[in-house]
Amino acid sequence: MRTVRTVATLRAALSSARSDGSRIGFVPTMGALHEGHxxxxxxxxxxxxxxxxxxxxxxxQFNEQVDLExxxxxxxxxxxxxxxxxxxxxFAPTVEEVYPNGSATTVxxxxxxxxxxxxxxxxxxxxxxxTTVVAKLLAMVGPHAAYFGRKDAQxxxxxxxxxxxxxxxxxxxxxxxxxxxxxxxLSSRNARLSGADRARALALSRGLRAAADHVADGTxxxxxxxxxxxxxxxxxxxxxEYLALVDADDFSPVEVLTGATLLAVAARVGDVxxxxxxxxxxxxxxxxxxxxxxxxxx
Numbered sequence: 001m002r003t004v005r006t007v008a009t010l011r012a013a014l015s016s017a018r019s020d021g022s023r024i025g026f027v028p029t030m031g032a033l034h035e036g037h038x039x040x041x042x043x044x045x046x047x048x049x050x051x052x053x054x055x056x057x058x059x060x061q062f063n064e065q066v067d068l069e070x071x072x073x074x075x076x077x078x079x080x081x082x083x084x085x086x087x088x089x090x091f092a093p094t095v096e097e098v099y100p101n102g103s104a105t106t107v108x109x110x111x112x113x114x115x116x117x118x119x120x121x122x123x124x125x126x127x128x129x130x131t132t133v134v135a136k137l138l139a140m141v142g143p144h145a146a147y148f149g150r151k152d153a154q155x156x157x158x159x160x161x162x163x164x165x166x167x168x169x170x171x172x173x174x175x176x177x178x179x180x181x182x183x184x185x186l187s188s189r190n191a192r193l194s195g196a197d198r199a200r201a202l203a204l205s206r207g208l209r210a211a212a213d214h215v216a217d218g219t220x221x222x223x224x225x226x227x228x229x230x231x232x233x234x235x236x237x238x239x240x241e242y243l244a245l246v247d248a249d250d251f252s253p254v255e256v257l258t259g260a261t262l263l264a265v266a267a268r269v270g271d272v273x274x275x276x277x278x279x280x281x282x283x284x285x286x287x288x289x290x291x292x293x294x295x296x297x298x
Contacts, residue, residue, distance in 0.1 A: 001083040022049035026143035032188030041085035061129030197270040207232035
């Protein structure tokens, strides 16, 4: 695997692959790679000839400076993991390379999709930071397909909307959540959880599982399902920033479960903000469980 740090070098490295018709897969990350990221890289490798992984902690999508400063960074370890998972190119640019002269252009997605849940809690600036950096990275790499994890479900839908609105020639693939053996959704932020807080954090996946079990038993009412999940969080002393049942395609509120629906949660455990979700279906056999996935997951 080769590491490149400038857009010019990246494009030069991909020029021969592009000219001979090779398919390019892209996995954008902020580093601190874990099995979720690696599953995306492997999926990209299965479906493409060349795999590019970006390693860039994007400052414009952080609402809190302390969160940006605390975000784990270990390029040496990340490079080894990406290489082992089959990446061909690691793109690790500086902030100045991605935002030359500070940059004066922002890519925005407006409407209900960015106003609820993460948008309501973190504001438009968060998603503006995401869509702008993803648009820039897609322009830099020029991939045929880009791979995102479903743990950031709302972000993935926003990116898909942005790509569609701008007619960008890239397929956005959203892959299943990968979980630890105890059910906790893998996240780069998990490393910041203390032993006690990590145990408490398991209430998120327990709550989602409890709601899924109620669906399997025939419950369809959103109030009942959300209350069941909330009870698990409260038993661990966790008050969610949001816990909501929404349409899986547009994140509009759902009152009665009739089709593919997402139960999404965000909560702080100690000083670490975690998100998680589960897809629910009125057909219980289609309901995934928040236990370790062997398939792929940002």
